[in-house]
Amino acid sequence: MENFLQAIDTLTIRFALAAVVLPLLAFVINICLPGKSNKVAGWVSTIAILLSCVLSAFVFAKVWNQHQVHQQQLWFTIGATKVYAGVLLNNLSALMLLLVSVIALPVHIYSTAYMKEDENYKRYFTYLSFFCFSMLALVVVDSLVLFYVFWELVGFSSYLLIGFWYTRPKAIMANKKAFIMNRIGDIGLLTGIIILFTQYHTFDLEQLFGQNGLVQSATQISATWQYIACAGIFLGVAAKSAQFPLHTWLPDAMEGPTSVSALIHAATMVAAGVFLLGRVYPLFNPEELIILAVIGCFTAFMAATIALTQNDLKRILAYSTISQLGYMIMAMGIGAYASSLFHLVTHAFFKCLLFLAAGIIIHEVQHIKDENQLHIDPQNILYMGGLRKKMPLTFIACIVAGLALIGLPFTSGYLSKDGILIQAFEWSEGKSWAFKLVPIGALITSWLTAFYVTRLIVKVFFGDFKLLKINPSIKLHISDGAWQYRVPLIFLAICCLFPLFSLNPVLYEHAWLFGGFSKITALDRVNIYHTIIPAGVNILSVLIIYWAYSVYIKQKALAFPETGFLFKLSYHEWYIDPFYNRFIIAPVMALGKTSQWIDRNIIDGFIHLLQRLALGFAKIAEWTDRYIIDGILHLAASIVLGIGNFARYFQGGKVQYYLFSMLAIILAIFLFKILI
């Protein structure tokens, strides 16, 4: 294959490799740097990601909508099987490469300010660079083994970063949970990969899923194993992309630094599941796609209902991320491949922006807390309010990102999300009524999104500052912060608007990104959905925004009482965590205890029984030895002794006695003779 590569393609591959390896280099340099809070570390990592960004842009320009570039090298041979390592660049991977580095760059810049007072500054950037390396490598590799390798390394760096403040008990509980949840997905993915390997004898993504790939042309896989392979891969997707039932780690993962949440738990890593679906898409058959759609839709809806009542700023955003990821999975399920990836890209920008803004807000509230020695949770939105005057840039950024999240026109979110909704309705057309639940669920979710986003923004930025009401003596020294905060916000806010993706603000089909994954035909936009749905969704969304605004600002009565079952269900996150604790974790722990008991009492008990038996036999043998064998011996000895003693008795040395006995014997013999 190498021989056919043109020189320019080799250059592209080299650039892509350099883009991947640079953060690894930064990671190594940072490890070697002296000092715990060495500020050089921030620069090393940021420069590395900047260069990666430039290289990725070049790669993207060379690959997008052109032929794919694939190069590989022998990694190792096991038995007779050769395992290759290589780079596969096509529209999907080039886009992801660019997206990850472009999102990572502002986050790095932001982090240099956000983490500057942390004593483990160097460690933070070391981990961050490692994450970037793993993530960038994940998107370009060409074999399933390598994909799995980086898939887990991404999870591992996420583990390190969630538990960055490892002295906080909540953080280390959260990172353990995240890793184990992801491990469940990993086993699924590994199982899927191995099944594919045993069926097709290759790990190569292109050979498996490329045009006329083995998955489509060869049919030697049995139906059951096809289902199990898909289920395994879906498990991997569900764990990484936080889909029901493996989503509960993501809200807890918010214990990590907010900049990390922005990069990993909103924009990039959690999208890896969707990316995986994109890579292995031909594997799924129609029934499995329906399952994907249903789970995605359900997750989107469930997460949105939970986000309605949460009070922790980051938790709301986390559930919103889960909900949006649900949209992407659903879009994959209904065959809206292009829209799913489009939404992945737009979501990355606006969710990253929301998190970065949240980070600034939390940072400032924390500042107030420290300054006034208050005992409050700096992430609780109930203590905030009226911040728009103090932090205008953050406010504007949040509005832009919020509108994009709701999906109102002129934002990128509108283009991608309405595409999904429209295609969902098209998909359910001609199917039974049950299939209608998917698009309707997605539609309701979209309105729920409008509500919780408005609630969030209103509670944080409008009204009065709640802390001042509790404690009027507080002095507020808060602002938007340094340029390292402002520049990323402005950059990302611009990326949340429509011009980056399409010159036409209302027609998603015209977006270049959409076109890159889907061939547009003239027949598009024929049906009524293309008009009715955007209009319906947005008009109702605007009404809901107004309603939410009036509920929270004008203190109108809430539609739902805070004591009702639905409120509790939402507030307690559908009771999923307690369920897992009780019905999965506790039984496993009990099983562990039981097996330990078996070990100690049954297996060792058996050994000890053997030991006691052996000792018992030994005792019996000893007794036999002592009393029977020795007894016989002693008996013989004592008999001999007795006879000896008896005989000795005759040789007493008394002469009279000798005479007497002689006489007696002679007499006896004499008598004997007479009688016989």
Added chain:
Amino acid sequence: MNILSLLIFTPLLFGLLILLLPSAWRASFKYITLLATLIQLGISVWMYIHFKTGASFGGINQESQFQFTQKLPWINLNLGSMGKMQIDYFVGIDGISIMMVMMTCVVMVIAALASWEIKSNLKGFFALFLLLNMALIGVFCALDFFLFYIFYELMLLPLYFLIGMWGGPRREYAAIKFFLYTLFGSVFMLLVMIGLYLSVKDPATGNHTFNIIQMMNPANYDANSVFAVLGHQTILGMPARTVGFVVLFIAFAIKVPIVPLHTWLPDAHVEAPTPVSIILAGILLKVGGYGIIRICLGIFPEIASSGAFWLGLLGVVSIIYGALNALAQRDLKRMIAYSSVSHMGFVILGIASQTTEGISGAVMQMVSHGFLSTMLFFLAGVIYNRVHDRDIYNFRGLGTLMPKYTTFIMIAFFASLGLPGFSAFIGEAFSLVGAFESPSVNGALPYWMAVCGSVGILLSAAYFLWTLQRMFFGSLSLKGGEVWKTALVDLNIRETITLLPLALLTLVLGVMPSLVFDKINDSVLALIHYIGVK
């Protein structure tokens, strides 16, 4: 002098040297031991580099394909009408043994460095240590069953004393338990060995022979002998060859150890001093795995094929059961000991699959586990040396107090739980690949076994992460208070230079598994071919 024999007997020479030196020089003993292990390491590296690969160096059942061989007549008795007794000193290595030898030499260096903690009766300790060293290398090189058995039994004696004299509070119990468990296996092995001897004849001389490689050729068996391949003899109503296989398997299964023959392991590990724990987990367990491949699969291939299901079942049970037990432990060393049971289960599963991927994965897992368990036990020893406590509940937040130590713990834990990039991942993943492949290739194992095996990967994440969270993260709090706080100093230079090569080795093997696979591929292919032929 044959290089392999040199490798085997170097430690014996140094051991004699230590015995001859006056006890007043006891401070030098550890350096002499270290020197011996380093010389061995040098020799084994030389052998590794000069080890030839290719289809004509497969080994397994071709005597001519073994390398560095030496064959000397050893015990030759003329028994009159019963022919001649022929026992050879016959050593040689193929792809599977070279990796075991290599790993043993590395682990022995580490164990020698860990012996710095031994303070009493140094002469005895190091002499026994070097004797054990010789026996371990010998086991991996011996190609004559009699020689193999001698080395095999010779491992027991030093280990018994090393545990029983330098161990923890319950050392006598642990030592005797270990000794009896292992002896139980090897006594019956002796019977099978003699049975094999009486069944096999050297085609060249016509004498009975202990040559393992000749035992692999069905043509060498006497037609009416007890283990004749075509004879279908029975012992107590059961096919003789099945009995032979089972007996040998039990002997090695105790070493591996396979559930339910494993309970000597936690006790022995907990009571043994650190260097002995390292040798136990790092090398001794591999003797079991190696024995199953070389002897059980080699001499009784057809039984191994028909009994693969049971082998696989034992492997899966070990994986899951060991992991569940590890989850319930509160003693750090015990937890690691049970994790060894679980990880060695993958070896059995891989061997049972009888596919190239599975057996290669199993060998890789053995090598990897050799390094990782060494690292884990060394780390557990570090903390025990400082405060004489290993209870996981008695520590919290060690990350702040001992950052370097925690870094190595994290490397060891994550490498052990199969994080890609480290060697254990390759080993476990390819053992599982083999297990998944088996149903469609040779039907040895059912699919569900492979699926169950992968659950072990999840459980290992659970117990390692739980320990990390409980012991190393969180805010600092120690049972021993200030006393412990001052006692728990971070790693010193000796400890760091011990751990660093191990960490690098497992990383390098994880990134470049070809370092192992290139050497073993031909042998594994030859083995698979050989098993398939039968």
